[in-house]
Amino acid sequence: MFQLDIRERKPLYEQIKEKMKTLIISGALKSDEKIPSVRELAQSLTINPNTIQKAYKDLETEGFIYSVRAKGSFVTPLEQSKNYPGRDKLKQEFEKIVSELMYLKEPQEQLIALIKNIYEKKEVK
Amino acid sequence: MFQLDIRERKPLYEQIKEKMKTLIISGALKSDEKIPSVRELAQSLTINPNTIQKAYKDLETEGFIYSVRAKGSFVTPLEQSKNYPGRDKLKQEFEKIVSELMYLKEPQEQLIALIKNIYEKKEVK
DNA sequence: CTTTCTGTATCACAAATACTAATACAGTTA
DNA sequence: TAACTGTATTAGTATTTGTGATACAGAAAG
Numbered sequence: 001m002f003q004l005d006i007r008e009r010k011p012l013y014e015q016i017k018e019k020m021k022t023l024i025i026s027g028a029l030k031s032d033e034k035i036p037s038v039r040e041l042a043q044s045l046t047i048n049p050n051t052i053q054k055a056y057k058d059l060e061t062e063g064f065i066y067s068v069r070a071k072g073s074f075v076t077p078l079e080q081s082k083n084y085p086g087r088d089k090l091k092q093e094f095e096k097i098v099s100e101l102m103y104l105k106e107p108q109e110q111l112i113a114l115i116k117n118i119y120e121k122k123e124v125k
Numbered sequence: 126m127f128q129l130d131i132r133e134r135k136p137l138y139e140q141i142k143e144k145m146k147t148l149i150i151s152g153a154l155k156s157d158e159k160i161p162s163v164r165e166l167a168q169s170l171t172i173n174p175n176t177i178q179k180a181y182k183d184l185e186t187e188g189f190i191y192s193v194r195a196k197g198s199f200v201t202p203l204e205q206s207k208n209y210p211g212r213d214k215l216k217q218e219f220e221k222i223v224s225e226l227m228y229l230k231e232p233q234e235q236l237i238a239l240i241k242n243i244y245e246k247k248e249v250k
Numbered sequence: 251c252t253t254t255c256t257g258t259a260t261c262a263c264a265a266a267t268a269c270t271a272a273t274a275c276a277g278t279t280a
Numbered sequence: 281t282a283a284c285t286g287t288a289t290t291a292g293t294a295t296t297t298g299t300g301a302t303a304c305a306g307a308a309a310g
Contacts, residue, residue, distance in 0.1 A: 011269065020247045037285060048271045053287075063229070070278035070285040078230055087229055090222060094236070097219050098243050101151045104188075104212055105203055108244045111219070112237050118223050119233045136266090136297060162256060173299045178258075195256040195307040 003037060004045055010119075012047055015100050016055035024075055031077035035065065063087045126161060129170055137172060141180035149189050149200055157203035160190065163198075187211045 002019040004012055023029045035041075038056060042049040056073055059065045063084030067073040076084075101111065127144045129137055148154045161164075164182060167174040181198055184190045188209030192198040201209075226236065 015268080019227070025224050038287095039285085044208075048269095051270060054269085055288085067286060068278090069276070069287070072285060077271085078228070084226050084229070087231075088227075090226055090229075091239070094219075094222050095239060095243060097215055097222065098240055099150050100146070101212075101215055101219065102244055103203070104209065104215075106212075106216075108240050114151065114216075114220065115223055115233050115236050115240075118220060119227055138297080163258095164256085175300080176298060179298090181257085192257060192305090194258070197256060203291065 001044065004047070012045075012051050013055040013058070016045075016052065017058055020059060021053070021064060028087075029075045031075055033075045034072050035074065061066065126166065126169065129172070138176050138180040138183070141166075141170075141177065145180070146189060147182060154200045158200045159197050160199065170186055175210055 002023075008015060011119050020029075020035070029035065031047050036044065037047045038052040041052045045052075056065060056067060060067055060073075063076055063080075066076050066080075070088055100110065102108070127148075129140050129241050133140060145154075145160070154160065161169065163177040165175045165210070170177075179233055181190065181192060185192055185198075188205075188211055190198050191205075223236065232246045
């Protein structure tokens with residue numbers, strides 16, 4: 001599914017979260033699609049299942065996946081993720097970064113262009 | 126200048142960085158304005174000078190302040206901060222967040238409106 | 251030149267937190 | 281029952297965090 005980099009100073013579970021998010025956001029993983037079980041992925045990456053669990057737990061809290069005991073973990077359908085709890089936090093992060101970029105005299109047109117670009121790219125899929 | 130919250134689980138130097146950033150970005154601290162010395166602020170907040178030093182060092186790396194030995198630390202003028210090293214990193218963060226928000230079906234008009242709002246507010250000052 | 255203020259660097263230590271691991275528990279399915 | 285799921289508990293280690301003490305270096309003021 002993907003590889004981890006031990007030499008990276010970033011925690012393993014963070015790396016897992018990022019890769020998984022990328023797969024979900026990019027559309028490589030569809031709604032309700034089953035993702036590898038904690039043990040499966042652990043074996044595949046040669047790390048401890050608990051590390052996977054931590055990553056999955058975070059991803060669930062952030063609304064990207066949902067887990068069902070004895071069944072597995074799955075990608076959250078968009079409709080359900082629309083009003084997930086982390087949304088406001090994300091927006092606050094967004095505002096913070098925009099404020100900083102503004103302080104650095106980044107033209108707002110540039111930021112708006114960036115947004116449009118991102119939205120267009122994904123729409124094409 | 127500001128207060129810290131010991132009960133906060135966030136590191137002291139992180140709190141200092143944030144408060145200082147806010148003061149700078151909001152315009153409360155002007156370009157080249159002198160900020161408290163490491164020892165001054167340490168005494169004022171009743172913490173160790175090394176903690177302040179760590180915060181200041183980070184802020185300098187991020188381009189918000191500059192320090193001159195034996196003189197003090199000062200707010201980086203906007204012109205100089207235009208091409209500071211952390212800018213690209215910030216933009217990457219920006220793109221990441223926008224991608225996530227898009228996945229959550231946040232309308233791009235909403236994000237654009239947010240940006241305009243932030244830029245307008247500060248412009249008025 | 252001496253004193254006194256700046257920032258900076260280094261080393262050390264304790265406490266807290268982060269990270270990973272080992273193991274056991276619990277529910278579902280076949 | 282067996283074999284798969286996620287989940288919870290516990291534990292040990294590594295890293296981060298905050299602090300302290302001390303020393304160095306440059307600038308300003310007397």
